[in-house]
Amino acid sequence: MLSLTKNKRFGKMTARACILGAGMVMYAHSAWALLPIQHWTEANGARVWLVESPAIPMVDVQVDFDAGARRDPPQQIGLASAAAAMTSKGVRAGADNQKEKEAALDENALGEAWADLGASFEASAERDGFVYSMRSLTDPELLAKALALASRQIGEPSFPQDVWQRERARWEAAIKESDTKPATVASKAFAADVYGKHPYGFQTTAQSLQRINATDLQAFHKRYVQTCAARVSIVGAVNKEQAQQLVRKLLSRLPAKSAGDCAKLPEVPQVKPLAKAVEQDIPFQSAQSHVIIGQPGIKRDNPDFLAILVGNHILGGGGFTSRLTQEVREKRGLSYSVGSGFSPGLDAGAFVVGLQTRPDQAAEAVKVSREVVKKFVEEGPSDEELRAAKDNLIGGFALRIDSNRKLLGNVVNIAWNNLPLDYLDHWTERVEALTVNDIRSAFQRMLQPDRMVTVVVGGKQ
Numbered sequence: 001m002l003s004l005t006k007n008k009r010f011g012k013m014t015a016r017a018c019i020l021g022a023g024m025v026m027y028a029h030s031a032w033a034l035l036p037i038q039h040w041t042e043a044n045g046a047r048v049w050l051v052e053s054p055a056i057p058m059v060d061v062q063v064d065f066d067a068g069a070r071r072d073p074p075q076q077i078g079l080a081s082a083a084a085a086m087t088s089k090g091v092r093a094g095a096d097n098q099k100e101k102e103a104a105l106d107e108n109a110l111g112e113a114w115a116d117l118g119a120s121f122e123a124s125a126e127r128d129g130f131v132y133s134m135r136s137l138t139d140p141e142l143l144a145k146a147l148a149l150a151s152r153q154i155g156e157p158s159f160p161q162d163v164w165q166r167e168r169a170r171w172e173a174a175i176k177e178s179d180t181k182p183a184t185v186a187s188k189a190f191a192a193d194v195y196g197k198h199p200y201g202f203q204t205t206a207q208s209l210q211r212i213n214a215t216d217l218q219a220f221h222k223r224y225v226q227t228c229a230a231r232v233s234i235v236g237a238v239n240k241e242q243a244q245q246l247v248r249k250l251l252s253r254l255p256a257k258s259a260g261d262c263a264k265l266p267e268v269p270q271v272k273p274l275a276k277a278v279e280q281d282i283p284f285q286s287a288q289s290h291v292i293i294g295q296p297g298i299k300r301d302n303p304d305f306l307a308i309l310v311g312n313h314i315l316g317g318g319g320f321t322s323r324l325t326q327e328v329r330e331k332r333g334l335s336y337s338v339g340s341g342f343s344p345g346l347d348a349g350a351f352v353v354g355l356q357t358r359p360d361q362a363a364e365a366v367k368v369s370r371e372v373v374k375k376f377v378e379e380g381p382s383d384e385e386l387r388a389a390k391d392n393l394i395g396g397f398a399l400r401i402d403s404n405r406k407l408l409g410n411v412v413n414i415a416w417n418n419l420p421l422d423y424l425d426h427w428t429e430r431v432e433a434l435t436v437n438d439i440r441s442a443f444q445r446m447l448q449p450d451r452m453v454t455v456v457v458g459g460k461q
């Protein structure tokens with residue numbers, strides 16, 4: 001049975017969670033206003049993007065650094081992800097503005113502290129970015145405590161070696177288990193062929209993890225997590241002055257540097273286009289064959305992005321209405337599901353067609369999928385297909401911004417890719433303005449159907 005103290009704590013946590021959850025619904029009524037994005041640069045070099053959303057007393061914050069998986073050293077693949085995972089495992093002892101000694105906190109103490117606040121804090125390593133995210137109510141006392149705790153995790157992670165050894169063993173076991181699945185085998189083979197030596201194709205292995213220790217995690221953090229390199233996106237019930245105070249507190253445990261002191265990071269080589277078609281047929285004991293077809297695609301800041309987005313909705317991203325679904329599933333019954341997608345980033349992420357099918361149908365499924373892609377690249381969509389895609393995407397625009405968290409994702413997208421501050425305001429009209437020729441021309445610039453990677457895994461011994 002819970003003690004009285006724990007009951008009170010649970011009640012507070014439940015009430016706060018209800019308010020935070022309600023924000024996901026209540027914000028939908030104000031999202032249509034598309035509140036203007038404010039942008040400025042702090043004296044410490046941190047760049048800030050703010051959307052004021054006063055409807056409910058909460059705030060969502062995301063801090064991004066150019067330190068994702070593409071920055072991993074070739075011999076230490078997984079370093080960025082390891083540093084992110086270890087952020088929640090403890091903070092070292094410190095002093096808040098040199099006034100009060102703070103005790104070190106282990107992973108259990110950190111978890112309990114966030115639970116008591118009814119707030120959340122996470123760190124993650126994506127393909128391009130190293131990310132911290134925080135959500136809290138804006139009650140002054142609660143927010144101050146949340147920011148103090150988050151600032152410690154950002155600026156004073158302890159990276160305990162014994163905990164890292166434990167987590168590394170778990171990760172190695174997960175990799176070993178995942179490698180028994182045909183989908184993993186297919187994905188890894190495809191990435192290696194599409195990206196070659198580019199970091200987007202790097203794969204974390206047990207061997208690369210063994211080359212990472214706590215000292216490496218500390219060095220990674222020191223090099224990449226700097227105030228002058230931070231991009232901070234904020235959505236919530238705070239004004240600019242409050243946001244400035246929030247950012248300064250959040251980054252206060254990092255060494256003080258100005259924008260001019262930020263060391264320039266080395267350039268990451270661009271993803272190279274394929275010189276020729278590549279085919280792999282990998283034997284694997286499985287009931288179905290896993291098929292992946294594709295090639296390097298598009299960077300997120302490419303002017304063709306919206307044309308590619310709309311075109312892919314027609315080709316394979318629109319579910320049952322897409323061409324791939326109609327030709328591969330509906331007309332021929334070759335697969336239960338089939339689709340296509342682009343994964344744009346700071347570099348050219350891959351274009352992918354993916355499906356599963358019976359081994360005896362794999363060759364035909366590959367043939368039909370290739371033909372559909374080739375025809376779409378050559379001819380583009382019909383007028384009717386383009387109209388339907390526009391109606392669907394524009395009609396669903398509200399679902400892209402119907403919560404603080406979704407709007408934050410859009411703000412991050414603008415911040416990370418240096419898009420115009422009014423990007424969301426003009427999104428629907430830019431989609432509406434696209435023509436059949438715009439789609440066809442964009443796809444012809446992006447895709448070369450005769451130079452794609454095809455990986456088939458499964459159904460053979």
